[in-house]
Amino acid sequence: xxxxxxxxxxxxxxxxxxxxxxxxxxxxxxxxxxxxxxxxxxxxxxxxxxxxxxxxxxxxxxxxxxxxxxxxxxxxxxxxxxxxxxxxxxxxxxxxxxxxxxxxxxxxxxxxxxxxxxx
Numbered sequence: 001x002x003x004x005x006x007x008x009x010x011x012x013x014x015x016x017x018x019x020x021x022x023x024x025x026x027x028x029x030x031x032x033x034x035x036x037x038x039x040x041x042x043x044x045x046x047x048x049x050x051x052x053x054x055x056x057x058x059x060x061x062x063x064x065x066x067x068x069x070x071x072x073x074x075x076x077x078x079x080x081x082x083x084x085x086x087x088x089x090x091x092x093x094x095x096x097x098x099x100x101x102x103x104x105x106x107x108x109x110x111x112x113x114x115x116x117x118x119x
Contacts, residue, residue, distance in 0.1 A: 005084040011118040013049040014089030016098035024111040025078040026087070028054040034105035038088065041101040046092030052079040081111050 002023070011017045031054065038048055060075035081087070088105065090098045099115050106113045 003082060005082040008051055008086055009084040011086060011089055011116065012051075014047065014091035015118050016090045016093075016095065016102065017086045017116045017118070018088045018102045018105060019114045019116050020081045020083060020085045020087055021112040021114055022083055024081050025056070025058075026052060026054070026081050026109060026111065028077050028079075030109055031079065034088065034108040037105045037108055038090065038101045041104055042090070042093050042097055045097075046090055049089035049091075051086045051089060052081065054079045056080055086116075087113065 005020075009019075031050065031052065035048065035050065042048075054077035056078050057074045058076050058078055059072040061072040065072075087109065088102065090101065093101075095117065102113075102115045
């Protein structure tokens with residue numbers, strides 16, 4: 001997760017975006033929760049673009065498992081987020097509505113973010 005994002009670091013599809021300011025993992029549940037928040041706030045006006053996808057499987061052993069006995073089962077899938085990655089893009093809504101929707105979604109994500117507008 002070191003370094004800044006070079007791919008996916010500029011707005012490509014929408015007018016407004018949510019940009020990551022630090023690195024981390026974003027679980028599939030966090031992505032879905034933030035997506036539902038944006039959709040609910042915008043009342044399905046405009047178009048929402050997801051720019052990240054949880055490709056990375058994360059394993060987790062049971063709490064009482066002893067050492068050894070190999071690798072654990074897949075627990076969840078996460079998306080690797082680097083600083084500068086655009087997480088969501090939004091178009092077809094007003095700037096005030098987009099900013100508030102992104103602010104609400106940022107609370108659902110485990111990394112620091114910033115609202116940006118296409119230049």
